[in-house]
């Protein structure tokens with residue numbers, strides 16, 4: 001399912017974050033959204049999910065500058081939207097006092113066929129998502145007792161149980177150890193290969209190089225650069241993006257970048 005922006009401008013009081021952004025996330029594409037702290041990555045994820053009002057402050061849901069399958073987000077029923085568009089936010093509002101299993105099952109709500117109990121498919125998809133995130137041993141634990149990384153895995157499992165067609169992920173790797181960072185990137189790149197449309201905020205260029213096929217660079221002055229990973233993730237672009245000198249290494253056919261010296265901040 002195609003997720004698209006047309007001349008999208010985003011702002012907070014006193015700051016324009018991006019101007020006239022035209023972005024198309026097609027099925028099969030896994031986009032990395034990269035940029036410095038405060039450049040507007042989270043705000044963009046919120047806008048793509050209909051959670052942030054566009055320039056002018058009108059209802060984000062009615063704004064034609066963000067569409068899914070050609071329809072403004074506000075034209076979708078809430079249930080249909082939740083079946084097709086899943087969002088992993090950086091901060092989850094509120095606490096959930098149930099078990100990990102009950103929490104992941106929340107992802108099935110948009111698909112619930114009946115108000116009086118779950119179907120076998122809901123329980124199967126929940127169990128599968130829990131297994132995919134290696135949480136089977138913790139399924140009966142209260143969510144609030146989980147560590148930061150375990151909780152992040154539970155949040156990703158909820159999204160997998162939801163199984164939307166478009167995924168918006170704000171720093172999906174936060175709190176995860178190396179093994180689970182790798183597992184999560186493999187999982188989402190496989191979902192993209194099977195036809196999902198994915199946009200994720202990342203701070204590590206290495207994961208973007210290895211697992212994403214497109215990148216959007218958001219610069220501090222409100223302009224953006226987008227294209228295939230090979231076109232966009234070049235040293236000069238990244239140095240301009242991060243205000244930092246980079247060393248470039250080529251491993252196989254992939255280019256990797258490391259900061260040359262700690263920049264003064």
Ligand SMILES: Nc1ncnc2c1ncn2[C@@H]1O[C@H](COP(=O)(O)OP(=O)(O)OP(=O)(O)O)[C@@H](O)[C@H]1O
Pocket residue numbers: 012013015017035036037038039040041042043044
């Ligand atoms: N409600 C708000 N009112 C005013 N300014 C805001 C508001 N929310 C965010 N901002 C500012 O807008 C800018 C973009 O914020 P955003 O969270 O989108 O950045 P980001 O690129 O995701 O940053 P990070 O990499 O640190 O997560 C920041 O300078 C932030 O301080």
